[in-house]
Amino acid sequence: MSNVEEITIRDSMIRLGQLLKLANLVEDGVEAAELIKNGLVKVNGEIDDRRGRQLHNGDTVTVNGQTVKVAAPEA
Secondary structure, eight states: OOOEEEEEOSSSEEEHHHHHHHTTSSSSHHHHHHHHHTTOEEETTEEOOOTTOEEETTOEEEETTEEEEEEOOOO
16 A cells, blocks of 8 residues: 555544545546546545545545545544
């Protein structure tokens, strides 16, 4: 597996489509929606087709061989 980049978020949760944009894995929401709809995005190692999927601290997202990990502030 390649290096995992941590993406720090402001709140305790972020939606999958938003994270893809924040992590610069996609150009825009349209590209995010297409990748997710076509089963090309994995959340915690499993394909997830829900753009609104809620991600929390420690969740990982993989797309095009790049993996990022959600880093949320302590509650």
